[in-house]
Amino acid sequence: MIKVKNITKTYGATVAVDDVSFEVGPGEILGFLGPNGAGKSTTLKIITSYVVADSGSVYVNDIEALDNPMEVRKAIGYLPESTPLYMDMQVIEYLEFVARVRQMSGAEAKSAIDRVVEMVGLRRMLRKNIGHLSKGYKQRVGIAQALLHDPGILIMDEPTSGLDPHQIIEIRELIRTLGKEKMIILSSHILQEISAIGTRIMIIKDGRIVADDTPQNMQRSLGDKTGFRARVQGPAEEVAAALKGLDGVNSVEITAGGGTDTEFRLLTSAGEDIGSRVFKAVAGKGWELSALSPDEHSLEDVYLELTKDGVSDSVSGNGVVEPASEAFESEAVAQGKAEAKEPESEAPAQEEAVESISEEPASEAPAQEDAGETGSEESEDDGPAQEGA
Numbered sequence: 001m002i003k004v005k006n007i008t009k010t011y012g013a014t015v016a017v018d019d020v021s022f023e024v025g026p027g028e029i030l031g032f033l034g035p036n037g038a039g040k041s042t043t044l045k046i047i048t049s050y051v052v053a054d055s056g057s058v059y060v061n062d063i064e065a066l067d068n069p070m071e072v073r074k075a076i077g078y079l080p081e082s083t084p085l086y087m088d089m090q091v092i093e094y095l096e097f098v099a100r101v102r103q104m105s106g107a108e109a110k111s112a113i114d115r116v117v118e119m120v121g122l123r124r125m126l127r128k129n130i131g132h133l134s135k136g137y138k139q140r141v142g143i144a145q146a147l148l149h150d151p152g153i154l155i156m157d158e159p160t161s162g163l164d165p166h167q168i169i170e171i172r173e174l175i176r177t178l179g180k181e182k183m184i185i186l187s188s189h190i191l192q193e194i195s196a197i198g199t200r201i202m203i204i205k206d207g208r209i210v211a212d213d214t215p216q217n218m219q220r221s222l223g224d225k226t227g228f229r230a231r232v233q234g235p236a237e238e239v240a241a242a243l244k245g246l247d248g249v250n251s252v253e254i255t256a257g258g259g260t261d262t263e264f265r266l267l268t269s270a271g272e273d274i275g276s277r278v279f280k281a282v283a284g285k286g287w288e289l290s291a292l293s294p295d296e297h298s299l300e301d302v303y304l305e306l307t308k309d310g311v312s313d314s315v316s317g318n319g320v321v322e323p324a325s326e327a328f329e330s331e332a333v334a335q336g337k338a339e340a341k342e343p344e345s346e347a348p349a350q351e352e353a354v355e356s357i358s359e360e361p362a363s364e365a366p367a368q369e370d371a372g373e374t375g376s377e378e379s380e381d382d383g384p385a386q387e388g389a
């Protein structure tokens with residue numbers, strides 16, 4: 001259980017997190033959604049005790065986080081936005097290193113590694129250098145690291161960012177599976193990611209929570225904006241008129257085509273299932289209905305509406321919010337804050353890498369001259385999300 005009460009964090013003139021409160025309970029997969037710079041990472045870092053809020057409090061399993069950061073880090077597994085991985089290490093060496101830092105005994109480490117390797121599907125990769133893994137597998141290594149101490153809560157900051165579509169589907173599956181056992185918070189700036197995995201969506205904009213509900217309720221809150229897309233072979237104007245006359249249909253708009261092969265967008269009353277009515281009306285006139293689907297853009301409409309200013313110039317055609325400028329990083333670096341991250345590096349500053357998994361001083365870290373990615377790029381394909389036992 002996580003309780004966040006009125007947390008605020010400012011960086012100079014920027015209010016990164018502005019009086020945010022929420023609770024997350026067992027069984028939830030909370031999708032934390034918002035455009036770049038909205039305050040997602042800062043909020044997650046405050047929950048995981050890596051950043052201290054200016055005001056407000058966080059309780060993790062009823063433990064006050066500020067005074068007990070080590071207790072909190074035991075309860076939580078954290079996958080930061082850029083996972084600190086040692087590219088020159090083999091997967092198994094890295095996990096053994098994490099286990100040592102977590103002060104596990106040899107036997108404990110062995111069974112913990114065995115458990116997470118099975119969970120995230122890394123068995124075949126154990127002897128590979130992390131630097132030679134595909135991004136999807138690197139992300140699994142990051143998740144394995146976060147799960148090693150078997151925390152009840154898993155917090156992942158943009159876990160699918162930068163992955164290709166196959167890898168995204170695999171990591172989604174993995175997160176869903178993990179969600180059966182653990183409370184999960186994951187962040188993303190992409191609506192589709194959050195709506196595909198989350199049991200609950202919380203939208204943040206300019207440091208403030210602007211919506212917090214199940215995906216279903218959020219869609220329902222649209223009221224008469226619920227919609228369908230229909231593609232019909234028939235005279236466009238006549239088809240539009242016929243559709244408009246149907247019970248439950250509030251408006252009809254032509255979205256593509258025209259002439260005799262047209263896509264229509266129907267706005268319907270909430271909860272109306274107008275499928276069979278549309279089908280009968282079209283067939284009755286001798287036209288052909290070649291597609292009919294719930295309008296998946298309706299949730300997107302809510303999101304775009306709620307986050308309007310922040311995304312106005314960074315929305316691509318399909319409504320996916322593209323990463324905005326690098327303003328955050330340059331600003332962070334310019335301010336020279338201790339928490340500022342190197343934006344490009346796959347392996348953030350070594351102290352931070354160790355800090356994120358360790359209560360120990362940085363001297364625990366293995367010698368590491370070149371943390372950067374060396375050698376070949378994507379030499380491994382991503383396999384299925386779960387490998388058979």
Ligand code: ADP
Nearest residue numbers: 011016036037038039040041042328332337340
């Ligand atoms: P998100 O994860 O949603 O993209 P962040 O929490 O990273 O957003 O950032 C929220 C705001 O706080 C942004 O305006 C960002 O520029 C600013 N910010 C975050 N971290 C720092 C930092 N270390 N130094 C200065 N500004 C920061």
Ligand code: MG
Nearest residue numbers: 040041042081
């Ligand atoms: Mg972020």
